[in-house]
Each structure stands twice: as C-alpha cells, then as structure tokens.
C-alpha cells in the first residue's frame with residue numbers, strides 16, 4: 016500500500032486544531048517539510064509532552080512525510096525555551112542520524128501560527144489567503160506527524176494526548192481514547208472550584224464553555240489538545256460574554272486610533288493587508304459595507320487569523336478589534352464580498368521587534384499563577400466512548416457499524432465520504448450501543 020493510502024486509511028487529520036485530512040495535504044510536492052512543535056498558545060502542555068516522550072516516533076513520521084512530498088529540508092520548529100524537549104529531540108537525531116534540523120524560535124505569541132512560522136523559517140511571506148505550499152513548504156502539527164508514523168505501521172488514530180491545566184489540584188497530561196467525555200477527563204485533574212469555566216484549547220483561540228454544566232455531551236476529538244480550567248469570574252470569561260452590539264458601540268466611541276492593534280498584528284507584520292485600527296475607525300459605517308469605496312477597509316478583515324493579539328494584548332482601551340474583524344468577516348462572507356488578494360506580501364523590517372513575549376502575554380491575561388505547571392502523565396481507560404463521525408474539515412464519515420456490533424480498538428466505524436473527509440475508528444474494545452445522529456457510542460464488554 017502507498018504511504019498516502021496508509022495515512023488516509025488510518026484517519027490522520029491535522030491534530031493542532033484544524034482537522035484537515037493529512038493525506039490530502041501531503042499529496043503535493045514541496046522543498047521544505049516543517050513539523051510544528053511550537054505549541055503556540057500559552058499553558059498548553061500536550062505537544063511538549065509528545066516531544067519529550069516520543070522523539071524517535073516523531074522523527075520517523077517526519078521522514079515519512081518528507082519523503083512523500085519530496086522535501087530536501089526537514090525542520091522541527093519549537094521554542095528555544097523548551098529545553099527538555101530540545102534535548103530529547105537532539106538525542107534522537109544523533110542516535111538515528113536523521114537529516115532533521117531543529118529551528119528554535121524565541122518564546123513569542125503566535126510563533127506557531129502557520130503563516131508566522133513559515134515566514135520565520137523561510138524568510139518568505141505566504142500570499143494573502145494562501146498556503147505554505149505557495150512558498151514551497153508543507154507544515155504539520157507534531158501530533159499529526161506522530162500519527163503519520165503510526166499510520167504507516169498500520170495503527171489508526173484512536174487516542175489523543177491532552178493536557179489539563181489551570182485551576183486544578185493535579186495538572187495532568189492524559190493519553191485518552193477519542194470519544195471520552197470531557198467531564199471524565201476533568202475529574203483526573205481535580206478542579207479546585209465547585210463552579211468553573213473551561214476553555215477547550217488555549218486561552219487566546221480556544222472555545223470557552225462558561226459553565227461546567229454545558230460540558231455535558233462534550234467529548235475528546237482528534238483535535239482536542241488542552242482544557243484550561245478557570246474561575247467563572249476570570250477576565251477571559253467575562254470578556255467573552257460581552258455582546259457584539261456593545262463591542263460595536265465601544266469601537267465607535269472609545270477607540271483612540273493609536274494603532275497599537277495594527278502595529279502589533281502578526282499578519283500585518285508579515286505584509287498582509289490587515290489594519291484593525293482602520294476597521295475600528297469605520298465601524299460606524301457598517302451600512303456602507305457594499306460600497307466599493309469602503310471595501311478596502313472592511314475587506315481586510317478577511318486577512319485576520321483571529322489570534323487575539325490586538326484585543327488581549329495591544330489595545331490600551333480594552334477594545335475588541337479581533338471580534339469586530341470576526342463580525343465583519345461574517346458580513347463579507349454573507350454578502351459574497353472579497354478584496355483582491357495580495358500575492359506578494361513583504362514582511363516589515365525588524366519584525367522580531369514587534370513580537371509579543373509569551374510571558375508578558377500570560378501576565379496580561381491574568382494567568383501567571385498557572386504558568387509552568389508540571390503535568391503528571393495519566394492513562395485514561397473509560398468504560399464508554401461517544402465518537403463523533405465528524406472531527407475534521409470536510410464531509411462527515413459514513414457510519415459502517417450498527418447497534419450490537421462487537422468492535423476492537425482500531426476497528427473502522429466510520430468511512431471517509433469523498434475527497435475531503437476522514438476515516439474514524441473505535442478507540443476501545445466493546446459493543447456498539449448507539450450508532451445515530453452523527454455519533455457511535457461504544458461500551459466495554461461482550462456482545463450479547
């Protein structure tokens with residue numbers, strides 16, 4: 016079987032959040048293959064754990080993927096502050112003599128943003144709305160790379176490495192079957208408060224669940240990498256609750272036009288046309304969105320990657336350019352409006368002077384007390400799992416099992432449906448107890 020077929024068969028998708036089918040991404044030719052082990056957002060600890068514990072498997076996955084795309088340069092990118100992880104990867108490189116270089120970035124946010132990362136490594140900016148492939152590179156998250164290595168050894172994606180940090184008695188890094196309830200995972204970390212909020216992902220771009228009751232029904236997917244437990248009155252929770260109409264009024268009345276949001280915007284600084292201060296200035300002209308004269312101002316919102324630097328760090332007035340951009344992005348999409356894309360962006364000179372030190376960002380977010388929490392590794396062995404048939408970009412997989420079927424860990428339960436889709440496998444041994452409404456529920460035990 017061809018390597019791409021094995022990766023497709025194993026259901027490998029982008030594990031860093033996007034969930035794009037990896038076999039489709041690797042069906043290309045590029046000079047440079049980049050493993051993104053930067054772990055972009057503060058506090059997350061899952062990719063670092065993988066680098067410390069599975070360095071040789073990561074190298075194997077990277078060599079496999081690089082061979083597939085014909086890359087002559089293989090780079091693992093991570094932050095220079097990840098001392099143990101660098102040590103572990105350097106040892107593995109020395110022992111295997113793998114032709115892999117480590118690219119050590121300064122600890123800034125968002126170092127792991129694909130476009131920022133490629134510009135830092137290749138010194139070339141990706142065109143607006145483009146892909147790393149446009150400048151000769153393919154990028155995979157380190158957990159996807161690990162899964163690529165497993166796939167070519169016939170092992171499908173069944174488990175996830177997931178850190179739980181924040182307001183907990185025991186910060187953990189779980190190795191957990193996909194489909195495990197998030198409430199089950201959280202119990203292992205022992206939250207310190209009776210009531211709490213959870214961010215699924217990182218503090219800057221993760222999805223906020225404001226009350227623990229709303230976690231019911233949420234499960235570990237192929238893209239879940241971290242849970243951040245917070246007090247319900249934490250700044251991040253209160254900030255996310257402000258409605259868009261109020262944010263619009265704030266933009267119209269309180270923006271100083273100091274342009275700090277634009278000067279620190281990572282996409283602006285790699286040369287993309289995104290000037291959040293201009294969008295804020297024009298917020299009161301929303302009714303002119305269709306007017307060509309204003310399309311330049313509003314159309315730039317499409318180049319925003321929602322990293323949150325502008326509103327969580329840059330703005331001295333506590334305004335929300337990111338959420339205004341998100342809002343206008345939605346409006347532009349609904350009206351089918353699009354600014355012509357700049358195919359030849361150029362990064363500003365001395366770009367490194369405009370980068371946000373992660374430590375300062377953590378302090379600004381009110382998260383310093385959770386920084387550098389040491390995570391304990393724990394294997395989770397749930398009695399049941401509820402596996403979604405859609406954990407990826409593209410069409411949901413088609414269920415191929417029915418109630419009462421006996422399955423083992425690794426049995427195919429959902430078959431990819433079209434080019435952009437992914438296979439789904441059982442993550443435990445057991446019996447199918449439900450197979451409907453986009454989920455397959457499996458319980459441990461024998462079939463009757």
Ligand code: SF4
Pocket residue numbers: 276279280281282283289291318319320321322323324325326336337340
């Ligand atoms: S969220 Fe703000 S800082 Fe980030 S890309 Fe968008 S405009 Fe720029």
Ligand code: SF4
Pocket residue numbers: 269270271272273274275276277291292295329330331332333334335336
């Ligand atoms: S940083 Fe804040 S106050 Fe300054 S221009 Fe941007 S939104 Fe306005």
